[in-house]
Amino acid sequence: MQNFTDKVAVITGGASGVGRALALALADEGAKLVIADIEENALQRCKAELEERGAQCLAQRADVTQPESMAALAEAAFTHFSGVHLVFANAGVGTGEGGNMWEYSANDWEWGFRVNTWGLINTINAFVPRLVEQGEEAHFVVTGSGDGAFLMLPDTPIYTATKAAAQAITENLHFQLQAQQSPVKVNALFPGPHVVNTGIFNSERNRPEDLPVDPNKPDSGIHSVDDMKAIMAQYDMELKTTEPEEVAAFALNGLREDKFWITPMSEKSRAAFIERTQGILNGVTPTPPNVL
Helix, strand or coil, rough: CCCCCEEEEEEECCCCCCHHHHHHHHHHHHHHEEEEEHHHHHHHHHHHHHHCCCCEEEEEECCCCHHHHHHHHHHHHHHHHHHEEEEECCCCCCEEEEEHHCCCHHCCCCCCCCHHHHHHHHHHHHHHHHHHCCCCCCEEEEEHHHHHEECCCCCCCCHHHHHHHHHHHHHHHHHHHCCCCCCCEEEEEECCCCCCCHHHHHHHHCCCCCCCCCCCCCCCCCCCHHHHHHHHHCCCCCCCEEEEHHHHHHHHHHHCCCCCCEEECCCHHHHHHHHHHHHHHCCCCCCCCCCC
């Protein structure tokens, strides 16, 4: 897709972080936006930003964990703009893991899988049949993570597991659409190459009432990228970060170049991935990757 002018883009998790950056970048390219998010106030702020740039925008509160909410979003998008060309399955959470995984609350596991894995499934079920029926070039872009898709980071086993599952779903969706010679294409977007400066470390703000946090859960002390930087600074280490706007820029470039893998990697991440792959092929017992 070389030109985004007048293309209709739907973005889940579209009111902040990478989603907001994608919306603003697409608005500057002349696209029409449908932004969906669970945070109403952030949603309206983002809508105002987009309209200030002259973009046509539909903002709808949506919960990716609820199939009926995603079905309503798809209906609204296709009705309002008479078609959709880009769907960014971007919503995601971090559950604030820390310590031994066998001591985690079942609610943390449930919440992570509801959003990061079932949220993707619900978005696929709501949008892909309509995109296929539409019969023209469209892209379904999944925001994944190298933590799970490529590497296993032992400090975040819930997030890692949910994103590993999401990547398996993404690749199989690609294979099935490819086998049908569908004009609908799938793209795997990996924010990076460094830790992205978003609010994912403060995902508790959107935690559902039916999955409350365990009051005895230890506080990881990391609720923002700045917290991570401060902790690493105590050990004379510097945390490199990537801004959401950088992610949006390489995402659109990846779409222009028709790439499935939209995945910038740091040198350390690439080396760790190669080491993991070779270790699997050679039957080497794995050790934790060094990526920071």
